[in-house]
Amino acid sequence: MKNLLILGAGTAGTMMANHLRSKLKKDQWNISIVDQYKTHYYQPGFLFLPFDIYTEDQVKKDGKKFIPKGVNYIQKKIEQIFPDENKVQLEDETLNYDLLIIATGSKIAPEETEGMKGKNWHKNVFDFYTYEGALALRNKLREFKGGKMIVHFTEMPIKCPVAPLEFVFLADDYFTKKGIREKVDLTYVTPLGGAFTKPKATAALGHLLSEKNIKVVTDFAIEKVDNETNQIVDYGGQIVDFDLLVTVPTNMGDELIARSGMGDDLNFVPTNHHTLQSIDHENVFVIGDATNVPASKAGSVAHFASETLTDNILLYLDGKPLKQEFDGHANCFIETGKNKALLIDFNYTQEPVEGTFPIPGIGPLKLLKESIFNHWGKLAFRWIYWNMLLKGISIPLVSRNMSTKGKKI
């Protein structure tokens, strides 16, 4: 018997377990998946939790439900990978592997910024990228009567790069519905040159922020959060005051990657952009947020990548050349408030453009344009996530590689 080991039972790891169990012969391959946590979170739901749009129960389920029969689910802490010895050390045992899939994701690292995880953490400085942060922020927003609110992100790359923008749009809508919008001074603070950074998106959407009376501060490279004065300070001397700071801290790969000496400065694993094989070890493959590939860190990307990776693992086991196939395809709904959303569909080289999706010329979804239908799509996605995506079921009409049909390029 040979051993295939998957590290991480999040979106990407769970999908790979489902894909591969049905493809690899049970009398030849053991498949094990390791994750110390019991709960599988629907992370896109963390955007809705603070605004009381979703409840706690809608964003979490028991992870075990999604691991297929015939896969050994090990709930233990992973201490270290020894890629030269084909071994992984867990808290109380060592596993040998013939093929390893790293799907350990990324997480926030607020300690990377001075003062961010200080005495006001989850008091008036919040993240919404963790279940705990989103929930604490929900409780804060329920009581918030007005003042200066900043929505900020620290640096790229972050998981779901559009989430801070969506958050500020939903905040505008939330305070409007509560009847206190005029009492909230809403500012979006970005390290980049603008709220939108791609030409087509800037042209199509640049008006959204001013229309909603959201101020924008650009090129803000945060140096520290000052917990005495309630200010964020940038290296160039810019200062922004806040009563409530909602921030996306630096995102990093798991510490396991650093302990194992397999990552870059941010603990992301160097990975071939098109095959998803690790650069340093031929029997190690990497998927999802754990890679350093220049695609968005998003569930849709992991979904498209999982189809290519499944094929490539089978090719690798047959001793055949890998497909240079993965194109960084991402497909994301972007909430803009007032029950509307945008949809974007793009890859490594093609920026988001206007068009129709998934059926060229028909839709029913519109790319890079606000519509109520797109908002329904975003809400429907939760069902698709739990019932199709995690199980490795392809989404009808949406191929793994980005299609240029129906797009105004």
Place this chain on the structure above:
Amino acid sequence: MEAVVAGQKLNLTEEGYLTDFSQWTKEIGNEIAKQEGIEMTDRHWEVIKWLQVQVQADKALSVRGIKNSGVLDIKEFYALFPGGPLKVSTKIAGVPKPKSCI
């Protein structure tokens, strides 16, 4: 769009960033620096070289990343490339400035 910089025909973004790093030369970097009001020194070039190596190795650029670079500290980075140092230095280096997906 196409433009002529330091006597060479180049493909640039609307904001003046090179779209193809293989077209970059030191003369082009110098010319862009002049347009940004920067007189290049050996120290500037050291930083530019470091940025280019980072980008070629698929590493994300950030001001915070400079702190761990071992090449220079953030204060010097701002002193060398005033007013949005990452924005300015990447333009001179012929590499894309940090972007989001939209």
